[in-house]
Amino acid sequence: MDLDIDTVRVARTREDCVLLPGEAFLGGGTYLYSEPVPAGVTGLVDLTGMGWEPWSVDGAGLRVAGTCTLEQLVSGPGALGAHTGGPYRALGLVAPCVSALTLSAKVARMATVGGNLALGLPAGSMVGLFAALDAVAVIWTRGVSTSGGGSRVVAVADLVTGAGAVDLAPGEVLREVRVPSAMLAQRTVFRRASLSSTGRTAAMVTGRAGGQGPTITVTASVSAPLSLRARDHAAVDRWIDRLDSTGAWFEDVHGSRDWRAAMTRQLAHEALDELAGT
Template sequence: MDLNTIKEVAHPQVRDQLPVWAAGDAWLAGGTWLFSEPQAHLTRLIDLTDFKWPALTIDKTGLTIAATCTVAQLDALSCPPEWIASPLINQCCRAFLASFKIWKTATVGGNLCMSLPAGPMIALTAALDGVCTIWKADGSERKINVADFVVGDQRNVLSPGDLLRQIDIPLAALTRRSAFRQISLTPVGRSAALLIGSVDNTGGLALTVTASTVRPIQLAFNAIPRANELREAIRHHIPDTLYHSDVHGKPPWRKHMTLRLAEEIREELQGAPRR
């Protein structure tokens, strides 16, 4: 869709060239949502592509994902064999249920900043203990866990003029055993529940709940809990008011599927046979 109110497109190449944020500004990376509907309130786009940030960087500390990394680039990443959690990357990329055109344009950062409950990049990076680096509008920098970055349906911690620069995934998270579950109300629908569990080297279980809730919810256990313990923990930490409601699923059904998928993850990571 043409944005016929845009009067200027800025092309900064380094942070010092970022223009002073003003009403009517918007960041432009992939633009898959930006150009999908009218944006009559916008007058200037600030194009991030000229920063030319490396999409993906692997080093001894883990993985750095630039905010401008596309879904296609992330899905094509060749991971070290010791990263046994790496199948989560492909599983979450496919939870988009989007065309190849979207994959080649939509960005990881854009998915986080849209902060939709069903955002699969939110699920992936939260479950892998991702840490966001935010360039603040005042020139400072802030780091925050992905799980705390999203605070509600299409709401996050960014203030006007703040920019998500990258997400850092620690090596320890990439080397954990993991399990993935996702369900939609229809065969090609938006995720209604997307859960990821992982077990660390001490035997502790971490469970990340997304899509069924308005924001990511994380539960941690010192060991893999019994079925009733897991069920009660979910009921305690996720009140009914946190379950999302839209045409892709109503809260009671999302709650039921969250409990069911969590138990499947518990059984898989414990090694119990599926019922």
């Protein structure tokens, strides 16, 4: 992989994360090094040098660093969620959501959660994972001082605003994602469709049970995540009908609008059935 840039700086402190003109952040580099250099970018600032703990869990919930690799996410929180019915059963969503990315093991070893969220691609399954778990993203705002600087919090469901568009101002760092503890023991569901078994995800439905009823989240078939508190199948149909009438469906080589709409409807009904235990 060869990128035509002038500098790579390894960030070790928060002050190092203040971008100079022409600089962009580097996570695992699996996107940046597989595409032409973004316009105007002449240097990279490697966030993996910050040495953040990839993930941790305590009474407040789960925290996942922006630099946590997809491999670390699966072997850590994903493994916690592998025990059906345990206190972390919601994390059973981790492994299928990582598998929903069309990444080889080699790429998953490098690709980061922060890079996936910051790209905001419709097939960015970290969005569907963390939106379904009602997670928030902690964002370091630009222009920090030595005393710590600012940060803001945005719901992951609101972070992606369109295909490849995110609520991240230039120079802002996606520091971590936080999943509230109340979510960790919830039952969750995962459904996915793509044109071929190894193809890019074209429709993804993630969801969770909950005291106030099931919530399902749709990604990949729409430009930005959409969630519904799904009381029953009629509510799902009304919601999908509304998306049909507003032309909400995303289209690219990985699936037409009509097909994605039909698949999303089917997957949403299946998800609701599973959450209802039928």
